[in-house]
Amino acid sequence: MIYLDNAATTRPEESVVRVMEESLRDEYGNPSSVYRAGAAARSLVDRSRDAVARLAGALSDEIYFTSGGSEADNWALTAAYEASGNPHAHIITTAIEHHAVLRTCDYLKKRGAELTILEPDSEGRISAESVERAIRPETVLISVMTANNEIGTIEPVGEIGDVARRHGILFHTDAVQAFGHIPVDVRKMNIDMMSVSAHKFGGPKGVGMLFIRRGVRIGSFIRGGAQERGRRAGTENVPGIAGFGEAAGLACSGMEKYASEEKELRDYGIGLIHSLIPDAEINGDLTERLPGNISVTIPGMDGALAVMMMDRRGIAVSSGSACSSGSTDPSHVMKAIGRSDRQALGTVRISLSHHNTREEIETAVKILADVADTLR
């Protein structure tokens, strides 16, 4: 199989599997226990926290481990709303966020929150000016993703962070697609809260984190024990956290190299698509773009069928996002950038990693061209 769906999830790196196996087998003490077995697990969790913090430009005690990106998004939005004490507090977000953000906004709206959902331009960019224009006296939170999971566009998060800071409004970013792939620095970018997931950059599934800047006053999302400094109860997922820390360490030292390898593969793939499928259109910003993302619309082709036919020929790609695959609804992201239902449904996402080769990209694009011919 040629795996080209790395925006849905990545294969864990070898060393990630190794540290997880070791911790599962040997470090089985409860990190909250005072005896040695507990201390060993505790120190593994602490080291992972340090590695994740370093990659984020954060302090270790600003990292709160969660069950993944979805939990972190739910927590950040819900807790910021509740901390405001105003049932009609105003939240600014965008039409291209992950459903973990958008569905939480729907929920908060039912509780009385006011929402502004910003529309991106035709390449998926959200401008800092549009964010600033949406600010009201009751605005308590701005949530804009660092990079989009479907079309790969990278948002001007640093500029948006400056706007939020100037107005004294909390700024949250869903950095799940960006973290470990491109540099993200919570201090330079004035980020107050940031959601991350381990399995999108070589770590395991079911673990992630919410960065909460020191001094930001929001409550807990899971109540119970005193884990995560009282802010996220539940015995730690020690093997998962160990794997997360290992993946963060690898990204810390290898990101630049991996990103340049991915970019080269990506641009090679885009070039090949243009030559083999001349009427294909690449979605998203061509320069401010995740290194591994190719989102392509082929007019008159059914993307979901194309994915199935490619799977039969050993290629794993996705139509739209994994969460909406299986449903035939056109992607909300494609709609937000102004594409028709037909265009949205004719879209395939190829998301690659530094493990892929030029030969794999060539094979996949040739098969895509072939499948497009058959389907049209």
Ligand SMILES: *Cc1c(COP(=O)(O)O)cnc(C)c1O
């Ligand atoms: C995958 C993803 C999530 C959800 O993360 P999980 O760890 O799978 O819950 C949230 N936001 C974005 C942008 C994602 O790509």
